[in-house]
Amino acid sequence: MLYPSYEIVRKAKYAAYPDGTRVTEDVCEIDLQALLSHTASHIVASVTTVPSSRKKINSTLICKYGFDGSSGHSQYKQLWQTEDKSDEFLFMSSVVPLRLLNDSSATN
Numbered sequence: 001m002l003y004p005s006y007e008i009v010r011k012a013k014y015a016a017y018p019d020g021t022r023v024t025e026d027v028c029e030i031d032l033q034a035l036l037s038h039t040a041s042h043i044v045a046s047v048t049t050v051p052s053s054r055k056k057i058n059s060t061l062i063c064k065y066g067f068d069g070s071s072g073h074s075q076y077k078q079l080w081q082t083e084d085k086s087d088e089f090l091f092m093s094s095v096v097p098l099r100l101l102n103d104s105s106a107t108n
Contacts, residue, residue, distance in 0.1 A: 026085050035063055035095060043100050058103040065095045 004012075018038035020031035040061045069091040080086070 025081055026087075032095075036049050036063070039063075039095075040100060043097065061097060062099040062101065062104060063097050064097050065093065067091070068092045090096045 018030055020034045020035040022029045040059065043061075044057070044059075069089070071089045073088050073090070075088055076088070
């Protein structure tokens with residue numbers, strides 16, 4: 001099969017979301033601890049030679065974070081469920097993983 005079905009893509013998309021993700025018409029929220037745990041587990045899974053290994057490890061995830069906002073966006077004919085909503089002003093926060101250190105080998 002060259003391209004997966006939409007159902008397979010949809011399931012994979014939702015499986016990639018951390019627990020506690022809330023998406024509404026005007027807000028997308030994710031619990032920070034759930035996001036960090038989810039990110040660290042995916043990093044570990046991507047470099048583990050034995051995927052079925054459930055050995056617990058202590059590690060430190062080093063991240064950077066930032067915020068950005070913008071305004072003055074053109075208003076198109078976006079239909080909102082509530083009339084007082086608008087996407088003219090946007091604010092975003094982001095977290096980027098930089099390094100995952102195994103605590104038993106960390107020297108910093």
